[in-house]
Amino acid sequence: MTAHVKALPRLHDELDSSHQTIHGDTDAAIAAALITINASSHFLSTSNNKHLVTPESMVWNKEPQPKAAERTVAKMREIRRRSAPGTQGFDAMGIVLIDFKNDGSPCHISTEPPAPTTSDGDHYANMIGRISTLYASRFAGF
Template sequence: MMFGPAILARTLSIPSRIDEFGRSWQYHSRSDHHSKVACWGIIFDLMTTCPLLRRHVENGSVFFGINHEMRDFVHDRKKNLDLVLCTAGREEKKNKPLSLNSMTADLGILLDEVEAGQLESLPLLSRAPVGSVLMALEAKACMTAHQKALPRLYDELNSSHATVHGSNDQAIAAGFAMVNMSTEYLSPDRNKGANIDLRPSSHAQPKSAQITVDKLRQLPKRSRPGEVGYDAFAIVVVDCKNDGSAIKVVTGEPAPQAGDIFNYEAMIERLAHIYATRFKDID
């Protein structure tokens, strides 16, 4: 059973992003909160799915890093990845002590009883200075103005796998995109001001979400090291009005269905398989 999308929707349903006018939002494009929560859920599901990763964590061989800078050796470009699984490097600066468990409080992640019990049963995955990157995660969202935002979204995601593999071809590049399918959306950027009447933007749905999903499907994918593209990628569709009402995960189309390579569960299973075969010799 995969928990990530439900955890993401439940956590983001609580308005926690504060703008300059003191207004609370569930989602704000200038915050990386949604990306961190999405990556947390991916690692959580991967830990429950991949026995080898659990063993490496329990043995103290694998850790995680946040906002790790990777540099593409070929094109000399750099990019900060949301979260990486890694071996430990030398201590260069004092990072705040963190673990997958303690991040639930830092990120305001809301777990139900089953998820909390599952987390408690897992070995403690801790943060450490990044040595060798084993897996790099990049999470993005397209919540409003889909067609206008799509070129930049695609370019940012496309540059991520290139940077990861330009730095380390053996590293697993995993991507995640959250696409909004709500017909109305309160945009923080279009509702600036301390004393204004909030006005939602209207979207032609499911057309806008479908166009976005179709474009994300065009991102390059690879089946082995030496090729170009993501090793695994998931698209999750949500219904988010950003007005304080509960965010829902959309299970029908245009969300990728069971058996689709862009389905969330398929991504986790693929990541578990790649990790188990590519890094079986880690002590």
């Protein structure tokens, strides 16, 4: 995601309703979310660059980093998680920060704060581990 701060309420609401949709079909389903946040200080948005883009005509979106990414990570961590079937929330959730300018340069995974660390439940590896554990326990007989 980009346009961090102005999109936070809508993003939170959309994600929070996603697990309700998944569990509304079957409570045994594993609802997982991987949230990718662009932590780049500037980004070429396709909506602002609909013309033929040249170095001189590029319209850059600018984000005050790391503040915008910190606020976004904090808001995403407010999304409900569940510890047992029958309750509300995601069964697993991960957050990945990237540095992506969308200008043809390489995309990099950011490991600097506010990126989750391996001790955080929303670190990518911990999300995968949680999904694996839940799958093994919920669907062991299949």
